[in-house]
Amino acid sequence: MNRMTQATQSSTLPPPSAGSGEPIVSVRGLVRTFGQHNAVDGLDLEIRRGECLGLLGPNGAGKTTTLRVLSTVTQATEGEVRIFGLDPDRDGTAIRARLGVVPQEVALYDTLSARENLEFFGAMFDLAGAVLESRVTWALEVAGLVDRAESRVETFSGGMKRRLNIVVSLLHEPELVFLDEPTVGIDPQSRNHVFDMVEDIHARGTTLVYTTHQLGEVERLCDRIVVMDEGREVASGTLAELQSQSRRTGSGLTLAEGVDLERAAAILKENGIDCAVTDEVPDLEAIFLALTGKALRDD
Amino acid sequence: MLASAWKIACKDTKQFWRDRTAVLLAIALPILLTTIFGSAMGSMMGDGGGAPKKVRLWVEDLDQSPASREFVASLLAADGLRVEEHSEARKGVRNGDVAAALVVPAGYADELAGGLIPKVRLLRDPSQFVAQQVISGNLLPLLAGAVLPNLGSQVMGSGLSQLGFPDAGLEQAESIMGKTWDDMSELVAELETDGAFAGAEPDSAEPADPESDADAQDSEGGGGFNFLEDVPELLGVVSEDVVGNDDPDDIPRSAGASHAVSAMAVMMLMFSIVGAGASLLEEKDGGTLQRLQLTPAAGPSILVGKLLTLSQLGLVQLVILFAYGAFLFDVPVLPHLGMLTLISVGLVVSSTGLGLLFATACTSRKQMEGLSTLVILVMSCVGGAWFPREITPDWFQTVGRFTITAYAMDAYHGVLWYGKDLMPSGDVDGIWLEVTALFVIGIVLNVLAFRFYERRFGRTA
Numbered sequence: 001m002n003r004m005t006q007a008t009q010s011s012t013l014p015p016p017s018a019g020s021g022e023p024i025v026s027v028r029g030l031v032r033t034f035g036q037h038n039a040v041d042g043l044d045l046e047i048r049r050g051e052c053l054g055l056l057g058p059n060g061a062g063k064t065t066t067l068r069v070l071s072t073v074t075q076a077t078e079g080e081v082r083i084f085g086l087d088p089d090r091d092g093t094a095i096r097a098r099l100g101v102v103p104q105e106v107a108l109y110d111t112l113s114a115r116e117n118l119e120f121f122g123a124m125f126d127l128a129g130a131v132l133e134s135r136v137t138w139a140l141e142v143a144g145l146v147d148r149a150e151s152r153v154e155t156f157s158g159g160m161k162r163r164l165n166i167v168v169s170l171l172h173e174p175e176l177v178f179l180d181e182p183t184v185g186i187d188p189q190s191r192n193h194v195f196d197m198v199e200d201i202h203a204r205g206t207t208l209v210y211t212t213h214q215l216g217e218v219e220r221l222c223d224r225i226v227v228m229d230e231g232r233e234v235a236s237g238t239l240a241e242l243q244s245q246s247r248r249t250g251s252g253l254t255l256a257e258g259v260d261l262e263r264a265a266a267i268l269k270e271n272g273i274d275c276a277v278t279d280e281v282p283d284l285e286a287i288f289l290a291l292t293g294k295a296l297r298d299d
Numbered sequence: 300m301l302a303s304a305w306k307i308a309c310k311d312t313k314q315f316w317r318d319r320t321a322v323l324l325a326i327a328l329p330i331l332l333t334t335i336f337g338s339a340m341g342s343m344m345g346d347g348g349g350a351p352k353k354v355r356l357w358v359e360d361l362d363q364s365p366a367s368r369e370f371v372a373s374l375l376a377a378d379g380l381r382v383e384e385h386s387e388a389r390k391g392v393r394n395g396d397v398a399a400a401l402v403v404p405a406g407y408a409d410e411l412a413g414g415l416i417p418k419v420r421l422l423r424d425p426s427q428f429v430a431q432q433v434i435s436g437n438l439l440p441l442l443a444g445a446v447l448p449n450l451g452s453q454v455m456g457s458g459l460s461q462l463g464f465p466d467a468g469l470e471q472a473e474s475i476m477g478k479t480w481d482d483m484s485e486l487v488a489e490l491e492t493d494g495a496f497a498g499a500e501p502d503s504a505e506p507a508d509p510e511s512d513a514d515a516q517d518s519e520g521g522g523g524f525n526f527l528e529d530v531p532e533l534l535g536v537v538s539e540d541v542v543g544n545d546d547p548d549d550i551p552r553s554a555g556a557s558h559a560v561s562a563m564a565v566m567m568l569m570f571s572i573v574g575a576g577a578s579l580l581e582e583k584d585g586g587t588l589q590r591l592q593l594t595p596a597a598g599p600s601i602l603v604g605k606l607l608t609l610s611q612l613g614l615v616q617l618v619i620l621f622a623y624g625a626f627l628f629d630v631p632v633l634p635h636l637g638m639l640t641l642i643s644v645g646l647v648v649s650s651t652g653l654g655l656l657f658a659t660a661c662t663s664r665k666q667m668e669g670l671s672t673l674v675i676l677v678m679s680c681v682g683g684a685w686f687p688r689e690i691t692p693d694w695f696q697t698v699g700r701f702t703i704t705a706y707a708m709d710a711y712h713g714v715l716w717y718g719k720d721l722m723p724s725g726d727v728d729g730i731w732l733e734v735t736a737l738f739v740i741g742i743v744l745n746v747l748a749f750r751f752y753e754r755r756f757g758r759t760a
Contacts, residue, residue: 073592097595107586124594168590 021049030079039065041231052208054222062231063211100174104181106161110154125172139167159190176207215284229292242287320669335680339691353381354433357400359388364408379437392422394728398430399423416535425540426554442534556628561711562684564620569650572609573671576654580664613647635714642710645737649703652744659751678702706736
């Protein structure tokens with residue numbers, strides 16, 4: 001059944017709970033082409049200091065490519081990208097020093113211990129001596145791996161590896177962290193631990209970009225959401241804003257302010273249009289499917 | 300149960316044929332190596348028509364008389380040898396350019412005219428013992444038949460007797476020396492089978508030519524008859540080993556050990572370095588490469604780090620192998636430590652380049668393992684790590700010249716056996732060309748590897 005939605009009463013958006021700082025990532029008209037295929041096709045994006053941005057989209061939407069460009073690993077084909085006000089083409093090293101990326105796959109050295117992995121990656125970010133030692137200790141505590149610090153990673157469970165995978169990217173206290181599906185394949189306990197870790201680093205003022213297909217995680221963790229599809233942004237805002245937008249546009253019918261909904265519905269029904277007035281608030285999954293469709297995406 | 304087993308077998312077979320690397324290793328590699336081995340061995344033993352490969356023999360005519368020219372012409376026309384005239388025969392043998400050289404001395408024509416047996420000097424590189432056998436076998440009929448037709452039978456009769464040739468075969472030997480060498484060989488083989496040589500003693504311990512006293516003794520240390528060593532002496536050939544140590548019994552061992560240690564060092568170094576180079580693909584598959592690319596130290600430093608690891612591994616391996624060779628086989632490592640280090644660094648640079656090129660050009664570890672195994676084994680085979688290139692066909696040697704193995708083997712063997720230095724000194728050539736080639740190949744391969752790395756893993760990828 002169609003859902004009739006009412007226009008937002010006010011045009012003023014509610015302020016985000018966090019991330020009201022200055023933009024630290026600014027993307028204008030980003031295009032990244034692979035052969036004839038535009039993986040990212042004219043994306044505009046802004047990430048504000050201190051916010052936790054949920055980056056959503058079906059498979060092949062261009063999320064990972066966008067993150068690779070923002071991580072300075074992949075070069076943009078077209079468009080302007082500024083990270084911390086710096087140009088990735090010229091200042092990649094300086095940008096990477098202030099950036100943390102938690103990759104989707106566990107990327108650790110199996111034959112090294114947890115501590116050795118942390119020490120190595122810390123050293124790659126130029127941490128040394130007492131600073132490195134204290135950051136490693138912090139990371140082991142945050143990941144809940146103090147007791148297994150000297151064990152080889154190959155002996156770890158999936159959850160332990162995931163936790164270590166995250167803290168490795170946080171050793172150098174990055175200002176901006178990209179988390180690419182950090183909870184794939186782990187049990188609820190470890191997932192909850194990861195959520196606590198993410199909330200903790202967010203509370204410290206770190207800017208986060210969180211991509212996942214678990215929309216509940218975005219609802220829990222993110223201040224603002226950007227939905228991508230076919231290389232472009234199709235919606236953005238806080239969850240409340242997206243819900244509001246969805247209610248406005250879900251039926252394709254916009255009513256002027258002050259219209260009596262019950263009367264309008266009655267008129268529509270009299271004219272053979274099946275409709276109902278509802279106060280139901282769509283969840284993020286409903287919004288996501290409404291925005292990106294239900295067709296299967298196989299990359 | 301059988302039905303299930305059959306289904307599993309069918310599935311495995313299908314998987315095998317879809318795995319191009321497995322097919323390459325299981326079928327293409329053996330075929331390729333069989334072809335190469337067959338060519339090399341066929342050349343050594345006879346190329347199908349029964350004719351053995353023509354081994355090169357240099358000849359230097361210091362007499363330049365009609366008689367000496369006639370002798371040289373008969374050598375040049377010989378079927379079993381590839382005789383080439385050169386003016387610096389000793390230098391050629393000394394540097395390993397040729398296994399042996401025959402020097403026709405000044406006064407050759409005069410001695411011949413005076414009814415004497417003219418002395419010709421056979422300069423030999425004893426490390427090339429297979430070639431020596433071929434040369435001796437082919438040289439004798441030329442000397443006996445073409446050079447000394449009138450003296451052959453007489454000289455052979457008394458000479459053979461002096462050297463302990465059994466009386467039972469003496470008359471027959473004299474008669475057939477004027478015929479063909481094959482008949483003589485058959486007779487010797489027959490007498491050996493009958494055990495006739497066992498009880499025979501030489502009539503006199505005095506060698507025919509005091510100048511070649513050492514050469515008159517056979518390798519088993521005594522007065523027994525050594526066909527290929529003793530008969531040439533009767534025909535005026537004075538043999539001289541111009542390379543090697545003072546202990547003739549130790550020469551084959553020293554030469555073999557030098558070759559074996561060099562060969563193993565080169566081949567195993569390439570295998571280990573190329574194998575270790577696969578860690579780049581492991582890092583890619585495991586995601587750690589991407590993680591490294593996200594550090595401030597990204598870019599070429601990742602590949603440079605790999606290069607340093609591989610170089611260090613290669614040098615440690617070479618140090619251990621040569622130390623072991625020195626300890627167990629008395630390979631002369633310490634006297635040539637500087638040159639061996641230089642060659643090893645060149646070899647490590649080129650092998651590292653090869654390993655990194657494989658790692659950056661191949662798409663998977665499996666593909667890299669298959670391709671690198673194929674390339675390294677073929678390079679080892681044609682490059683002289685398995686058998687001396689001298690005994691292989693010409694095309695084989697030409698291909699071998701383009702391999703890292705050949706340059707490294709020539710350099711190591713040049714230093715360890717021929718005592719060469721980097722630059723030429725006196726009659727001895729230097730190995731600067733081989734060392735330079737190793738470094739140039741290494742630089743080219745490393746540059747290519749960095750290009751491939753940038754293309755596959757860089758920001759433009």
